[in-house]
Structure formats: structure tokens, C-alpha cells
Amino acid sequence: MTIPLIGTALRRRRKKALLLGFATITMALLGAISVAWFGGYRVNLTPSEPLGLWRIVKLDRPVAAGDLIFICPPQTAAMWEARMRGYLRSGLCPAGVAPLIKSVVAVAGQRVDVGTSVSVNGRLVPSSTLAQRDAWGRQMTPFSGGIVPADYVFLHSAFAGSYDSRYFGPIPAAGILGLAQEVLTYAP
Numbered sequence: 001m002t003i004p005l006i007g008t009a010l011r012r013r014r015k016k017a018l019l020l021g022f023a024t025i026t027m028a029l030l031g032a033i034s035v036a037w038f039g040g041y042r043v044n045l046t047p048s049e050p051l052g053l054w055r056i057v058k059l060d061r062p063v064a065a066g067d068l069i070f071i072c073p074p075q076t077a078a079m080w081e082a083r084m085r086g087y088l089r090s091g092l093c094p095a096g097v098a099p100l101i102k103s104v105v106a107v108a109g110q111r112v113d114v115g116t117s118v119s120v121n122g123r124l125v126p127s128s129t130l131a132q133r134d135a136w137g138r139q140m141t142p143f144s145g146g147i148v149p150a151d152y153v154f155l156h157s158a159f160a161g162s163y164d165s166r167y168f169g170p171i172p173a174a175g176i177l178g179l180a181q182e183v184l185t186y187a188p
Helices: 002-038 078-083
Strands: 043-045 053-055 070-071 099-105 111-112 118-120 153-155 176-186
Touching: 070 153, 099 118
Parallel strands: none
Antiparallel strands: 043 053, 053 176, 070 099, 070 176, 099 153, 111 118
16 A cells, blocks of 8 residues: 555656756746846847847947948838738837848948949949849839938848848938847858
């Protein structure tokens, strides 16, 4: 009679130990994720820039062409359509999307011309050919071009399938979270 009771008690102890172990691991992971999040770390799962762990570094100077930045896109009709088409991932930016990682190719006062590719002040932006259609065959409408307004930036990614300012135009620099710094990344 005592053998079944010992077996039952042992099973209960093992179950409690497993639950305690699982709870400890879960809490440790949640703690690490919280520390990383509030420390400015983000994971990029998009092909616009290398995949992996990135850090948002405070920008303590005016943004400049050539800066690689994290930016929250504005709440506009173009961004809403991009979200509906699946170009933008869900996230914590005000529009309900994840921050974009893009290079700044033009700032306020610079002229952007958009044709089959993009040029800034007459200089061709490398890898800026525009797509006529997206991967699902839907029409892509390019930005018409013009002078970048004050407090706006024009963004670009060398990835051919990137949804960037080639299509949505300049966006407010107020959405900039900081410079994008690679921590542990992989470029496939």
C-alpha cells in the first residue's frame, strides 16, 4: 500500500519542479526581453536591412543624408494602405506598425526626382529602381518627386522590394527614434 502513495507523491513533486522550472525560465525570458526593449534593442525580421538584433542609438544632432535610422511612419492614407497590403508589420508606433529601418537619402531642401529610379539633387541613388507592381501583382504608385519639406526626410533601402519613400514620399523627421546600429545580424 505504501508504494502507490510514494509513487503519487514523487509524481506530484516532479510536476511541481517542472512547473517551477518552466515559470522560472519564462520569467527570465520576459525579464531579458524587457531589459532589451527598454535598452533600445529591436529584432529586424524584414529583408530591407540585415536580419537580427539591432539597437536604437539616440540621435543628438540633426539627421543627415546617409544616416541609417529607426523611424515610426506617420498615420497617413499611404501608410494605412501599406498596412492593409501587408508591407508593414504590426508594432508599437502610433500608427500601430513597427518602426522602419531605412537610410536617409534626402533631407529638407533637397530635390528628389522619381522616374524609373530616384535621384537627389541630380545624383542617382544606387539600387533605387522602382517596381511597377508588388509581389502580388498589385500596381505600385510612385511618389511624384519634389523638394523635401522642412522637418521631413526621404528614406530608401537598397532591397528592391522595400516599401520606402520611392512610394510614400518624404515623412516627418519627428518620427525618428534614433540611429540604427547593428548588434548581431545576418545578411542572407
